[in-house]
Amino acid sequence: MLIHGLWDHTGYGIPGLYEKCSNLFKWSMVQLSAMEYLRNNWLQTTSLFLIFLTLSFSMFMLTNIKESFAGKTESIDISIVNSSFIPLTNTDANQVKVNVEYTLEDEKMQNQLINAVMEVYASNGTLLRTSTASGFTLQPDGGEQVLRTSIHEKSLQSVSINIVFTDLSKEMPLSNSITEDLKLEKSSTTD
Numbered sequence: 286m287l288i289h290g291l292w293d294h295t296g297y298g299i300p301g302l303y304e305k306c307s308n309l310f311k312w313s314m315v316q317l318s319a320m321e322y323l324r325n326n327w328l329q330t331t332s333l334f335l336i337f338l339t340l341s342f343s344m345f346m347l348t349n350i351k352e353s354f355a356g357k358t359e360s361i362d363i364s365i366v367n368s369s370f371i372p373l374t375n376t377d378a379n380q381v382k383v384n385v386e387y388t389l390e391d392e393k394m395q396n397q398l399i400n401a402v403m404e405v406y407a408s409n410g411t412l413l414r415t416s417t418a419s420g421f422t423l424q425p426d427g428g429e430q431v432l433r434t435s436i437h438e439k440s441l442q443s444v445s446i447n448i449v450f451t452d453l454s455k456e457m458p459l460s461n462s463i464t465e466d467l468k469l470e471k472s473s474t475t476d
Contacts (some may be wrong), residue, residue, distance in 0.1 A: 360391035370467035
C-alpha cells in the first residue's frame with residue numbers, strides 16, 4: 286500500500302514526476318531552440334543590436350546638443366548701434382540697415398557659429414521681409430553685425446524691425462530680442 290502511493294497513474298514512478306520531467310523537457314527544447322536561433326542568426330541579431338545602439342547614441346547626442354543650446358538662451362546681449370530706412374538711388378526700393386552690437390554673457394558661446402535674424406514689418410503689422418546674417422562667428426570680446434534688406438514697396442513711410450540672434454537652424458533664440466520703429470529718411474544711398 287505504501288509502495289503503491291509512490292507510483293503515479295502510469296505505474297512508473299513518483300506521482301507528478303512524469304509531468305515534471307515532461308515540462309522540463311519542453312522548457313529545455315524551447316531554450317535550445319532559442320539558442321539555436323541566436324546561433325544561426327547571430328549576424329542578423331548583431332546587426333540589429335548595432336543599429337539599435339547607433340540610433341540610441343544618435344538620439345542621446347542630439348538631445349544633449351539641443352539641451353546645451355537651450356541652456357544658453359539669452360547668453361548674448363544685443364543692442365542697436367544705429368539704424369536707417371532710406372531710399373536707394375540705384376533701384377526702385379528702400380533699404381533698412383541696422384548695426385547691431387553684441388556682448389557675450391556666456392563665455393562658452395565664444396567662436397560659435399550663429400545667425401542674426403531681422404524681421405521687417407509694415408505699420409499695420411504685416412511681415413514684409415525676413416533677412417538673415419547667416420553663419421557668422423561670435424568674437425570673444427563681442428562685436429558688431431550689420432543687417433540690411435531692401436523693401437520694394439516704395440509707398441511705405443515707416444517700418445518696424447525685430448532682431449534676434451539664433452542658433453544655425455534659426456529655431457532657438459540665443460539673445461534678447463530688440464525692436465525699433467524706423468521712419469523713411471529723405472537722404473539716399475547706393476548700398
